[in-house]
Amino acid sequence: MNPSAGLAVHPASDCRWDCAALGEVMLRFDPGDARVRNARGFQVWEGGGEYNVARAIRKAFGLRATVVTAFPDNHLGRLAEDLILQGGVDASHVIWRAYDGVGRNTRMGLNFTERGFGVRPARSVSDRGHSAASQIAPGEVDWEELFGREGVRWLHTGGIFAALAPQTPQVVLEAVRAAKRHGAVVSYDLNYRASLWNALGDPAAVQRLNREIASHVDVMFGDSRGVEACLGYRAPEDFESFAAACAEAFPNFKVLASTRRQAPSASLNDWSAVLWADGRTYASETRENLAVFDRVGGGDAFAAGVIYALLQDLGPQAAVDYGAAHGALAMTTPGDASMVDVTEIEAAIGATGAAIIR
Numbered sequence: 001m002n003p004s005a006g007l008a009v010h011p012a013s014d015c016r017w018d019c020a021a022l023g024e025v026m027l028r029f030d031p032g033d034a035r036v037r038n039a040r041g042f043q044v045w046e047g048g049g050e051y052n053v054a055r056a057i058r059k060a061f062g063l064r065a066t067v068v069t070a071f072p073d074n075h076l077g078r079l080a081e082d083l084i085l086q087g088g089v090d091a092s093h094v095i096w097r098a099y100d101g102v103g104r105n106t107r108m109g110l111n112f113t114e115r116g117f118g119v120r121p122a123r124s125v126s127d128r129g130h131s132a133a134s135q136i137a138p139g140e141v142d143w144e145e146l147f148g149r150e151g152v153r154w155l156h157t158g159g160i161f162a163a164l165a166p167q168t169p170q171v172v173l174e175a176v177r178a179a180k181r182h183g184a185v186v187s188y189d190l191n192y193r194a195s196l197w198n199a200l201g202d203p204a205a206v207q208r209l210n211r212e213i214a215s216h217v218d219v220m221f222g223d224s225r226g227v228e229a230c231l232g233y234r235a236p237e238d239f240e241s242f243a244a245a246c247a248e249a250f251p252n253f254k255v256l257a258s259t260r261r262q263a264p265s266a267s268l269n270d271w272s273a274v275l276w277a278d279g280r281t282y283a284s285e286t287r288e289n290l291a292v293f294d295r296v297g298g299g300d301a302f303a304a305g306v307i308y309a310l311l312q313d314l315g316p317q318a319a320v321d322y323g324a325a326h327g328a329l330a331m332t333t334p335g336d337a338s339m340v341d342v343t344e345i346e347a348a349i350g351a352t353g354a355a356i357i358r
Contacts, residue, residue, distance in 0.1 A: 005277035005316045006254040007185050007218060015151030017090070018063035018311060020184075022175050023050025023161040024133035025069045025080055026109035026126070028296075028336055036112045036125055046083035047111065047336025049160040049191050052297050056304035056338040058088040060326065060345065063311065066152075068141055068175070070095035070132035076108035077132070087337060093146060097132045106132045115294045115334075116266030122295050126195075134164035136171050143178035154307060155179040158189035158221075159230055162213065163196035169209040176216040185310075188213065189303055190222030192229045207232035219255040219310070220246065221303050243276035255310070257320065259302050259327060260286075267292055271328055273302055275320035282316045284324035285350070292331045301330035301338050305345065325349045 012018060025048040031039035054065040067089050071077030073096045084091050097106045109128035116122035128134065146152060155175060162169045176186050197206055210230045214220065224235035224242050233249055235242045243256045255277045262270040272286040305323035309315070314322070325348040326338065333339040 005310055005319065007310060008183070009185055009311060009313070010151065010153045010183055012153065015153045016064065017066050017150060017152045019054050019057040019065045019154045019156060019307065020068065020093075020146060020152045021050040021054035021065070022068045022155065022157040022172065024048050024109055024128070024131060024164060025051045025067065025071075025084065026111045026128060026131075027076060027080055028111045028113055030334060031112075031114055032334075034114070036114050036123070042112075043334070044079070044083075045335035045337065046080055046087070047297065049189060049300055050156060050158050051084075051089070052300035052336050052338075053156045053189075053304045053307065055084075055087045055089050056301055056326070056330075057308060060301075060304065060338045060340055061308040061342050063308070064090075066090035066093055066146075068093045068146070070097060070136050072097050072099040072103070072106045072108055072132050074099040074108070080108065093141070095132070095136065095140065097135070103130075106130060106135060109133060113296055115296075118265050118267050121263075121266050124296070128164075131164070133161070134168065137167050138170045138174055141171070141174070143174060147178050147182035147184060152179065152182070152184045154185045154187065154311060156187045156189070156303070156307065159191045159210070159226070160193060160196065162210070163193060163206075169213065172213050173216075176213060180216050185218050186216055187219035187221065187303070187307060188217045189299070190220070190226035190230050191299070192222070192226040194229070197229065204232070206230075214250050215252060217250070217253065219257070219306070220250075220253050221257050221299075221306075223258045239274045239276070240281050243281065247276070255306075255316070255319075257303070257306050257323065259299055259324070266295070269295070269331075271298075271324070273320050273324040273327070275306065275316055275323075277316040277319075280316070282320045284320045287324075287328055290328055290331070294334045295331050297336040297338070298327040298331045300336070302327035304338070308342075321349045
């Protein structure tokens with residue numbers, strides 16, 4: 001095993017997968033330049049906070065990725081599978097649920113997302129109740145097959161999946177415990193969504209579950225707001241104090257990483273990122289007035305860039321640089337998923353312009 005920011009990462013030759021993601025994959029309906037309320041047509045993408053990371057690891061960075069999720073066995077589920085396969089992500093760990101013909105028993109999660117422009121912010125309308133992924137239960141996934149026999153270098157999951165239903169935090173706990181038992185690195189994106197967590201009821205009970213999950217995490221993505229809401233800790237706003245407080249509360253954290261976004265308009269953002277590792281803080285360059293085409297998925301692209309650099313043992317500064325550059329580029333294209341490759345990401349690190357490539 002080679003150390004990277006204090007992490008012990010399995011050699012690629014020992015594992016079938018460089019990255020496995022656990023989470024819900026939804027169909028995203030995109031009205032393009034229009035609004036959801038007035039749309040007469042939609043373009044369809046696949047997307048999900050955890051899955052987007054695995055897809056970028058495969059498609060942007062050329063490594064091997066699989067996803068653990070669930071779909072109804074109908075045409076919408078098969079559409080989602082087809083989109084996943086087009087993205088190069090393995091779908092052998094998808095759970096298929098019998099469909100009753102109406103959707104009373106299980107269904108495909110849908111997400112209607114408009115991009116926003118100028119003073120009109122981006123807007124997402126989810127239709128995901130009783131989705132197949134939200135019904136994944138403890139004991140349903142063969143984690144020994146995935147982590148023991150196939151082998152995984154890195155598991156990524158997060159707070160969106162954990163908040164889907166009362167039992168999904170227990171599924172996350174199963175996964176992270178199995179991952180640690182077999183020596184995989186575990187990353188978790190808090191990805192706080194008030195609409196999801198509030199539906200689970202008692203905030204204190206939710207925070208206890210999140211703290212139990214966090215005790216198995218090596219790399220945590222999030223900010224002080226997410227830590228306070230999900231873990232129940234009042235964290236300082238400035239990143240160095242925030243990282244120190246988190247490291248004291250969770251000494252298992254090897255890396256903490258967070259994006260920094262100022263959004264004076266939906267179309268122009270100031271974008272940067274910070275990362276803590278080895279007791280030090282590392283920062284990316286700040287991209288002022290970054291032109292944003294579609295902001296959804298920028299944070300997931302950041303996480304994928306960080307994970308790639310750490311898997312490649314490039315070090316903490318490279319991790320925050322790759323993450324920030326990838327996030328910036330991902331927001332220049334439509335849909336949740338990244339449409340760039342590693343050479344474009346490397347070219348964007350420290351780039352001073354965007355002259356035409358001939």
